[in-house]
Each structure stands twice: as structure tokens, then as C-alpha cells.
Amino acid sequence: VSTQSTGEQSKLTRCRILLCILANIYSLFLFSFAKPPMSLSDEEWRVKLTPQQFRVLRQKGTESPGTGEYNKHKEKGVYLCAGCETPLYTSETKFDSGCGWPAFFDAIPGALKIEEDFSFGMVRTEIMCAKCGGHLGHVFKGEGYPTPTDERHCVNSISLKFQPK
Numbered sequence: 618v619s620t621q622s623t624g625e626q627s628k629l630t631r632c633r634i635l636l637c638i639l640a641n642i643y644s645l646f647l648f649s650f651a652k653p654p655m656s657l658s659d660e661e662w663r664v665k666l667t668p669q670q671f672r673v674l675r676q677k678g679t680e681s682p683g684t685g686e687y688n689k690h691k692e693k694g695v696y697l698c699a700g701c702e703t704p705l706y707t708s709e710t711k712f713d714s715g716c717g718w719p720a721f722f723d724a725i726p727g728a729l730k731i732e733e734d735f736s737f738g739m740v741r742t743e744i745m746c747a748k749c750g751g752h753l754g755h756v757f758k759g760e761g762y763p764t765p766t767d768e769r770h771c772v773n774s775i776s777l778k779f780q781p782k
Contacts, residue, residue, distance in 0.1 A: 654747075654748055654749075655701050655748050655749040655750075656750075657749075659675065662674075662675050662700070665700070666699070666700065667775075669775055670699055670700070670775050670776070673752060673773045673775050673776055674699065674700050674749075674751035674752055674775075674776055675700075675751065675752070676752075677736075677743075677752040678752075678773075679754075679773060680718075680773045680774060680775050681717075682716065682717025682718060683717040684774075685718060685719065685773060685774025685775060686774050687719040687772075687774040687777055687779060688717060688718060688719055688774060689713070690711075690719065690779065691708075692708065692779065692781055693708045693781065693782045694707075694708050694779055694780050694781040694782045695707055695708070695725075695779075695780045695782075696708070696711075696719075696721075696772075696777045696778070696779055696780075697777065697778045697779070697780055698746040698748065698749060698751055698753075698776065698777070698778070699751070699775065699776050699777055699778050700746060700749045700751040700776075701746060701748050701749040701751070702778065703728060703746055703747070703748040703749070704725050704728060704780075705724055705725060705728045705729065705746065705753070705772075705777070706721045706723075706724055706725060706728075706770070706772070706777075707725065708782075710722050710723045710724070712762070712764060714762060714769050714771075716769070716771055718754065718771045718772060718773060718774065719771075719772045719774055719777065720769050720770065720771055720772070721769075721770040721772065722762070722764035722765060722766045722767075722768055722769070722770070723765070723766050723768065723770075724744075724770060727747060728746070728747055729744050729745065729746070729747055729753070730744070730745040730746070730747045730750065731743070731744055731745075731756065732745070734755065741755045741757075742755055742756040742757075742758075743755055744756055744770060744772070746776075751776060752773075752776065753770075753772050753773065753776045753777075754770065754771045754772040754773050754776065755770075755771050756768055756769070756770050756771070757769045757771060
């Protein structure tokens with residue numbers, strides 16, 4: 618039973634909504650000034666990438682779960698950024714999480730840029746390629762997977778290229 622009045626609960630809800638809006642504005646402000654080491658115009662990216670890759674890597678889209686070519690991929694090798702071919706993950710850190718996207722418990726050191734993502738009214742940890750800034754997916758921590766880091770890097774297959782060993 619809540620001891621807060623309806624008016625107090627309403628104020629608290631409005632404050633939470635305002636905080637999410639301000640966090641989104643702050644995130645957009647920071648992102649607009651932060652240029653990754655490899656910076657191409659949208660037109661150049663559209664020439665380099667497929668329309669689906671552009672939507673995910675440059676516009677922070679998501680592919681549908683269970684549709685990506687690397688979700689159940691088991692071959693040994695290295696997963697590269699589809700935008701700039703920077704090595705991101707090794708097959709040794711890939712595991713089957715059952716989430717519908719390729720999952721890794723750790724990245725190659727220095728390969729990722731990590732930011733808080735305040736979209737859709739929630740807080741998530743976004744992962745991007747450190748070289749080109751391409752959106753890869755999100756990191757989820759503390760879910761209880763039997764991995765050394767207890768992290769799940771949930772990555773869009775379309776953001777990756779695979780290089781066999």
C-alpha cells in the first residue's frame with residue numbers, strides 16, 4: 618500500500634519522464650559533437666553499405682531476432698565490423714545465449730566504444746565500433762550466464778563480417 622497521494626505519484630511520474638527526455642537530449646548533444654576516428658558522410662556510408670547495414674550501423678536500427686547469419690554460427694575466426702573491418706570479437710568469446718542475436722561475453726580490447734543509451738524510455742549500454750562509430754548492439758550485465766564476465770554483448774549480425782581462421 619502506497620503512502621504517497623495520487624498528486625505526489627503524478628509529480629514523480631512527470632519527473633521520471635522529464636529525466637528520460639533530458640537524458641535523450643544530452644545523449645544526442647554529446648553524440649553530435651563526438652566524431653569517431655573514421656568519419657564518412659551519410660552519402661559515403663550509403664555507397665559503402667547495403668541499405669540494411671546502413672539502417673543498423675548508422676541509424677542505430679536492430680535486425681529481427683533469429684534472422685541474422687551469425688546467430689548460430691560456430692566456425693572459428695574473428696568477427697569484424699561490417700563498416701570498417703576492424704576486428705571486434707573472436708569466436709572464443711561467442712556463446713549461445715538463446716536471445717536470437719549473436720552473443721559474446723567480451724570484445725577485443727580497444728575495439729568498442731561504450732555509451733549509455735536512453736532511447737525508448739529505458740537505460741541500456743550501447744556498443745559501437747571504436748573506429749567508425751557503427752552501432753553494433755547492446756551489453757547486458759548480471760544475467761547469470763556461465764561466462765567469465767557475466768556479460769552478454771548482444772550484436773546485430775548485419776553489423777559484422779566473419780573472417781575464418
